[in-house]
Amino acid sequence: MARMTVCAAVLVALAGTFCAAQDYxxxxxxxxxxxxxxxxxxxxxxxxxxxxxxxxxxxxGLLLTLIPDxxxxxxxxxAFGAPLLVEPxxxxxxxxxxxxxxxxxxxxxxxxxxxxxIVVGPEKESVVVTRQSLxxxxxxSLPIDFPQIEPGNPFVPLAAIAPLQFxxxxxxxxxxxxxxxxxxxxxxxxxxxxxxxxxxxSGTVVSNTVSFRLVGPPLPPPPENATPAQPPETxxxxxxxxxxxxxxxxxxTPSAPPTGTPS
Numbered sequence: 001m002a003r004m005t006v007c008a009a010v011l012v013a014l015a016g017t018f019c020a021a022q023d024y025x026x027x028x029x030x031x032x033x034x035x036x037x038x039x040x041x042x043x044x045x046x047x048x049x050x051x052x053x054x055x056x057x058x059x060x061g062l063l064l065t066l067i068p069d070x071x072x073x074x075x076x077x078x079a080f081g082a083p084l085l086v087e088p089x090x091x092x093x094x095x096x097x098x099x100x101x102x103x104x105x106x107x108x109x110x111x112x113x114x115x116x117x118i119v120v121g122p123e124k125e126s127v128v129v130t131r132q133s134l135x136x137x138x139x140x141s142l143p144i145d146f147p148q149i150e151p152g153n154p155f156v157p158l159a160a161i162a163p164l165q166f167x168x169x170x171x172x173x174x175x176x177x178x179x180x181x182x183x184x185x186x187x188x189x190x191x192x193x194x195x196x197x198x199x200x201x202s203g204t205v206v207s208n209t210v211s212f213r214l215v216g217p218p219l220p221p222p223p224e225n226a227t228p229a230q231p232p233e234t235x236x237x238x239x240x241x242x243x244x245x246x247x248x249x250x251x252x253t254p255s256a257p258p259t260g261t262p263s
Contacts, residue, residue, distance in 0.1 A: 046179070047129040049118050055187050056208035061099025066188050066207040067092040068166070073214045075181060084178050086214065091164040093188065093207075094156050097149040106192050106200040108145035109138055110157055111164060111171035116189045119166075122182030130175045146200055164188070166212065184212045 056065070068091050075084040093115075097103045106114065121127045149155045166186055167176045178184065187207050194202040 045128060046125045047127050048124055049120055049127070051118060051120055051185060051187055051209060052189060052206045055206045057206070058098045059205040060201060060203045061097060061101070062103055062105075062190075062201055062203070062205050063096040063098050064188065064190055064205045064207040065094040065096070066186070066210050067094055068210055068212070071210065071212050073167075073212055075178070075214055075216065084181070084214070086167050086178055088165040088168040089212075091166055091186075091188070092156065093164070094154055095149065095190075096154045097151050100151050102151065103149045104146050104198075104200040105149055105155060106146060106196065106198075107157055108141040112138070112173065114190050114192055115164070115171060116191065117164075117166070117170050117174070117176065118187040118189065119176055120185045121178065121180060122184070123180055126178065126180040126182070126184070128177045128179065130177070132169070132173050132175060141198075146198060178214060181214045181216055184214060186210050186212060 057063075069089045071089075073086050073089065075086045095105060119127050119129075147155055164170060167178050167184075169175050187209050189204060189206050191204040192200065192202050196202070
């Protein structure tokens with residue numbers, strides 16, 4: 001019994017020591033988790049591009065000319081800070097062999113694989129280029145995808161092969177949005193590395209530079225039953241009362257002759 005009492009006392013002492021150690025042990029250092037700064041509100045990411053040198057000049061005997069349907073574009077803004085609603089215009093490509101030898105042109109997947117558009121706007125924050133998230137299924141190449149251009153002859157790809165337009169969807173995958181009215185300069189670059197498939201022309205040729213002018217929306221026509229604006233009516237002014245001219249002065253009265261008998 002005495003042995004049990006001693007054991008109990010020892011356990012109580014040890015428990016008190018453990019509790020005291022817990023009570024007086026230093027608290028662990030507080031840890032702070034860095035909070036990232038809030039990101040600014042999302043907005044358009046403008047793309048700055050530069051015109052390529054040598055535009056409109058032949059490269060390795062190949063000349064590329066850009067022909068748009070129109071160069072004056074009209075816009076209709078619908079929200080501040082949003083891209084402008086612009087009716088796009090079609091763009092046609094004209095390749096010409098200016099060398100003395102035939103040129104085989106690689107036109108397979110022309111718009112998707114070989115062409116790039118460069119757009120320089122009136123200000124830095126004028127153009128936004130976005131890539132569409134699309135899956136495009138292409139067919140195998142055919143002999144007609146590699147036309148031979150004789151010396152001095154032109155070649156115009158069909159619209160179904162190169163459906164190009166500006167602004168908007170350039171080649172099914174890349175979209176160009178305009179944010180400011182003004183002048184936009186556009187080039188198209190055709191590029192093909194030497195090791196790309198069958199033997200054909202290789203290199204990079206830059207088209208001529210085409211200037212598009214983006215203007216504001218036209219004023220709406222007046223309605224058919226509208227009457228021309230009339231000047232505001234004014235109250236009639238009273239006619240001035242005529243003033244009679246002053247009467248002429250009366251002539252002087254002659255004095256009476258003196259009376260009496262002379263002496």
